[in-house]
Amino acid sequence: MFDKRTWAAGLWIPVLALGVAASEHADDKPALRTIASTTLTDRQQSATTVITIAEGAKVDGKRAIRYHVVYDSASNCHAVVDGTATFFSETDESGDTSEALPNGEWATTHQFRDNGANGLVKLGVDVDAAHPRFVDFTLEHPAAALPKCIGPAGLVFNVFAERAxxxxxxxxxxxxxxxxxxxxxxxxxxxxxxxxxxxxxxxxxxxxxxxxxxxxxxxxxxxxxxxxxxxxxxxxxxxxxxxxxxxxxxxxxxxxxxxxxxxxxxxxxxxxxxxxxxxxxxxxxxxxxxxxxxxxxxxxxxxxxxxxxxxxxxxxxxx
Structure with missing residues (x-):
C-alpha cells in the first residue's frame, strides 16, 4: 500500500493548464461565444446537483452569467441557489486559465463572482463553447436563509458535460x-x-x-x-x-x-x-x-x- 506519509497528493481530473499571461491588447483576443442556456448534472451516491447557466445582461459593463443550482442529498437536504455572477478574472486562484476535459480536449475558463444574497458564489466556466462543457461551482459563507443542512462549508462541485x-x-x-x-x-x-x-x-x-x-x-x-x-x-x-x-x-x-x-x-x-x-x-x-x-x-x-x-x-x- 502507498505510504501516505511519503507519496504525493494530486488530481488529474479535472486538470488545469498552467496559467498564461493575458494579452496586453484586448483586440488580439477572439470574440467570446454567447453562453446559451445549458444544464449540467453532477450525480454522486451522496447527492445530485443540477446547475443551469446562461448569458445574462451586463452588470456595470461586466459580462454576467445567470446560474440556478438545485442540490438534493441522500440525507433529504434540498436547496436551491440562484443569482447572477459577474466577470472576475481570466485566471483562477491558482493562476490557471484552462481545463482538461475527459475527452482530451481543453477548455478556456473564466471566473465569475456573486457576493450577494446567497453568500459568496464563485463560478469557473468554459467560455469556448456556446454550451459550456465544464462548470466549477463554489458557495462560501452560505446565507442564513439557505437550508441549514447546507452547513457552514457551503457547496463545492465541478461538473462536466456527459458524452455517450x-x-x-x-x-x-x-x-x-x-x-x-x-x-x-x-x-x-x-x-x-x-x-x-x-x-x-x-x-x-x-x-x-x-x-x-x-x-x-x-x-x-x-x-x-x-x-x-x-x-x-x-x-x-x-x-x-x-x-x-x-x-x-x-x-x-x-x-x-x-x-x-x-x-x-x-x-x-x-x-x-x-x-x-x-x-x-x-x-x-x-x-x-x-x-x-x-x-x-x-x-x-x-x-x-x-x-x-x-x-x-x-x-x-x-x-
Missing amino acids: DPTNPLYKMRDKTAATYHNVVYDYMVDYPDELLVPGTESASGDGLDFAPKSGKADIAVWGKYASPDDTRASLLHDDETHCAPGKVSYEVNKPTFIAFSCLTPKGRIVYEKMAIHNDVYAAVRFEYDAADHATWGPVIKQMAGSLRIGPGPQPAKD
Whole structure:
C-alpha cells in the first residue's frame, strides 16, 4: 500500500493548464461565444446537483452569467441557489486559465463572482463553447436563509458535460451499481467499479487498502488519518508534491472541504490524489498510472474521487 506519509497528493481530473499571461491588447483576443442556456448534472451516491447557466445582461459593463443550482442529498437536504455572477478574472486562484476535459480536449475558463444574497458564489466556466462543457461551482459563507443542512462549508462541485461514448469505462458502468468500501476506523467511504477493481486486504493499522485492477496497470490506494497540530492544507500539498517532477504540477486545489493536485512523476507517470477533509479527519484516494492509459483510468478516477466522503462519527484509530 502507498505510504501516505511519503507519496504525493494530486488530481488529474479535472486538470488545469498552467496559467498564461493575458494579452496586453484586448483586440488580439477572439470574440467570446454567447453562453446559451445549458444544464449540467453532477450525480454522486451522496447527492445530485443540477446547475443551469446562461448569458445574462451586463452588470456595470461586466459580462454576467445567470446560474440556478438545485442540490438534493441522500440525507433529504434540498436547496436551491440562484443569482447572477459577474466577470472576475481570466485566471483562477491558482493562476490557471484552462481545463482538461475527459475527452482530451481543453477548455478556456473564466471566473465569475456573486457576493450577494446567497453568500459568496464563485463560478469557473468554459467560455469556448456556446454550451459550456465544464462548470466549477463554489458557495462560501452560505446565507442564513439557505437550508441549514447546507452547513457552514457551503457547496463545492465541478461538473462536466456527459458524452455517450460506449468505449468509455464510465459509460459501461453507468447502469450498474458501484461497490462501496467503508473504512470503520476513520469512517470514510469511496465507491469503486467492482467490474474493474478488486479491493485488497486492509493495512495492519486499518487506515485503508490498495485496489488491484482486473486488467491493465495502475497503482490505486485509499487511506485515512487524523489531523496533527502541524497540519495545514497548504503544508499537506507542499509536502506531498515533492514526488512530482520539477515544474510538472499542472493543477492544485486548496478548499475547506478538500485538497487535491495533479502532476507527472520524474518517470512521466500521471499522479492523481484527492484528500477529503471533515473536522479532524482526512481521507484520500490516490492513482498512479501511465499517461497512455488515461482513457481507461480517467473515468474511474472521476467516479471514485467524486464519491469520497467522510461520515459524522470516526472511531478511534487502532494501535
